[in-house]
Amino acid sequence: MINPELSRIVATLEELPFPTRFAVEVCSDCNLECIMCHHPNMRRPKGRMPFELWKICADEIAALSPETQCWFSFIGDPFLEPDRLLQMIQYGKRAGLRSLNVNTNGMLVRPELSDRILDSGVDLIVFGIDGFYRETYEKIRVKGNRDLLYANVMHLLVERQKRHYGPEIQVQFIEMAENENERDTFVQYWLERGATIKLRNKLSWGGQFETSLEIPKQERIPCPWATTMMHVYWDGRIPRCPGDTEGEEGVGNAWDEPLSILWRRLGQYRKIHLEQRFEELPDRCRDCKDWMTGAAERINLVSVNDN
Numbered sequence: 319m320i321n322p323e324l325s326r327i328v329a330t331l332e333e334l335p336f337p338t339r340f341a342v343e344v345c346s347d348c349n350l351e352c353i354m355c356h357h358p359n360m361r362r363p364k365g366r367m368p369f370e371l372w373k374i375c376a377d378e379i380a381a382l383s384p385e386t387q388c389w390f391s392f393i394g395d396p397f398l399e400p401d402r403l404l405q406m407i408q409y410g411k412r413a414g415l416r417s418l419n420v421n422t423n424g425m426l427v428r429p430e431l432s433d434r435i436l437d438s439g440v441d442l443i444v445f446g447i448d449g450f451y452r453e454t455y456e457k458i459r460v461k462g463n464r465d466l467l468y469a470n471v472m473h474l475l476v477e478r479q480k481r482h483y484g485p486e487i488q489v490q491f492i493e494m495a496e497n498e499n500e501r502d503t504f505v506q507y508w509l510e511r512g513a514t515i516k517l518r519n520k521l522s523w524g525g526q527f528e529t530s531l532e533i534p535k536q537e538r539i540p541c542p543w544a545t546t547m548m549h550v551y552w553d554g555r556i557p558r559c560p561g562d563t564e565g566e567e568g569v570g571n572a573w574d575e576p577l578s579i580l581w582r583r584l585g586q587y588r589k590i591h592l593e594q595r596f597e598e599l600p601d602r603c604r605d606c607k608d609w610m611t612g613a614a615e616r617i618n619l620v621s622v623n624d625n
């Protein structure tokens with residue numbers, strides 16, 4: 319019997335004419351050295367995405383699939399480049415994109431930026447936190463400062479509350495051995511303060527990191543990342559695998575070809591996944607556990623009151 323959650327996910331997977339999620343590497347630098355992130359060992363050149371490149375991508379997505387979720391994050395924290403990030407969000411909104419989302423470690427989401435963030439048109443901000451107590455947080459999010467981060471998130475929540483509108487604010491908790499006793503305290507704390515809690519399993523990033531997930535190979539499902547998602551690095555390169563942090567296997571560059579052509583080129587791999595011919599996949603996919611990760615769980619006051 320296949321795992322019920324994976325069974326539910328697999329029923330949603332099909333060949334798509336365009337990705338439903340598009341991740342944009344605003345910049346590839348980061349201020350933290352988190353234990354579950356590849357960034358500290360990154361070898362490829364670092365840089366910042368030229369605004370012109372985002373315009374090309376945003377215009378095409380707006381024309382072909384405005385509902386596609388655009389995620390401003392990959393390797394690197396986008397708030398290292400706040401002006402560029404907010405300019406990109408504003409352009410995306412004007413172009414007609416309906417889902418503009420940011421993933422951040424939150425250390426640089428300082429109170430003085432809150433008005434500009436709330437006015438930018440961003441739909442969702444996810445703060446990667448993963449710990450409630452300082453010792454745990456700072457063990458996972460190396461170089462982070464727990465109290466400063468909590469104050470940043472609180473300030474944005476309060477400012478959003480004052481306006482009675484604004485983006486959804488999620489606080490993410492990646493479940494791992496280091497924080498296993500803090501989940502409930504974390505959930506309760508942020509629920510009382512109006513945030514949505516996002517709980518998810520640890521990713522292996524294409525087999526690079528150990529995770530505790532264990533599902534027998536015969537229950538394997540098509541990779542939900544590869545079949546729904548496309549990433550673009552700051553320099554326009556598009557990797558085959560959304561977990562490929564170094565660009566070891568690329569399919570082209572968004573400067574040179576439309577995203578729709580590059581997505582079509584990736585179709586040969588999606589076909590192998592969707593037809594479950596897993597033994598024909600490239601080596602990276604063989605040991606990867608990311609297909610096991612499952613969907614993130616989201617908890618907010620509405621979902622709690624509904625139960």
Ligand code: SF4
Nearest residue numbers: 541544559602603606
């Ligand atoms: S299964 Fe393959 S495509 Fe999917 S994340 Fe893993 S390595 Fe990447």
